[in-house]
Each structure stands twice: as C-alpha cells, then as structure tokens.
Amino acid sequence: MFARKVAARLKPNSLTKFINLMECEILPWLRTQEGFLDLITLAAPDGTEVAAISFWDNKANAQAYHAGAYPEVLEMLEKLLDAPPYVKTFDVMGSTFQRVNLAPSLKKEKNRSKRVEQHTSAVAQNERAPDRIQTG
Numbered sequence: 001m002f003a004r005k006v007a008a009r010l011k012p013n014s015l016t017k018f019i020n021l022m023e024c025e026i027l028p029w030l031r032t033q034e035g036f037l038d039l040i041t042l043a044a045p046d047g048t049e050v051a052a053i054s055f056w057d058n059k060a061n062a063q064a065y066h067a068g069a070y071p072e073v074l075e076m077l078e079k080l081l082d083a084p085p086y087v088k089t090f091d092v093m094g095s096t097f098q099r100v101n102l103a104p105s106l107k108k109e110k111n112r113s114k115r116v117e118q119h120t121s122a123v124a125q126n127e128r129a130p131d132r133i134q135t136g
Contacts, residue, residue: 001037001055001056001092001095002058002061002090002092003092004054004065004066005087005088005089005090006051006053006085007049007085007086008049008077008083008084008086009048010080010081011081014047015043017080018043018077021076021077022039026076033061035057035064035065036054036055036061037057048082059089
C-alpha cells in the first residue's frame, strides 16, 4: 500500500469550506480513481493548516493520480489555499486498518519472520517427539 500526504495552509476562515469541498466533491471523485483506498483529512486546531493522507493500492496508481487528476483537485481548492500545498509520498509499513496491503519490503520481512517461527516450532516439536514414542 502507498500513501500520499498533502499539507497546506488555508486562507483565514476557510476551514468549513475546505471540509465541505473535500467531503462533497473531492472524496466522491477520489473514489472513482483507480487504486484509491481511503482518505484521512486533518486540520490544525486553529483551522489554518490542513493535511490529507490518501491511501492507494500501489505506487503506480498514486503516481497516475498525481500526474493526471491531482491538478484538477488543486484547481478546486485554489481559492481556499494560502500557498501551494506540499506533497510527500510514503510506503505504508503498518496500519490498523482492516484490509491493508503492506509495502512489499515489509511483506517479505513478515513472511521471513513467519517462516522462522514455523521452523522454530517444528524444531521444538521434534525435540519433544522422543517423549511421545511408546515402545513395545
């Protein structure tokens, strides 16, 4: 899974308009984008800063969105932003979301750990096996 964090400063008294735009127009539109999974919208207590973290099934779909559709989102938000937003991307390494596909590097590590646990368990069972053998 892949994440994009977009952070921006809002013009004064724009938070309510920003939230309405995100919930009523941008989020429904994002749901039509290939690979889009979820969105978390954050706001500073004073309402001057916001961040949106979008989750994507893979990096390629997030990049396709950034190249194709994201400029349209910026146009929608333009009147509310005090400055251009800052965009940063991340591999998702862990999450408590129910249906999460972790970054490939972490999947490999978890699979390796699972194999080590299975091997260790099998070795322990084999060491106890002679105790269970009954003779004649």
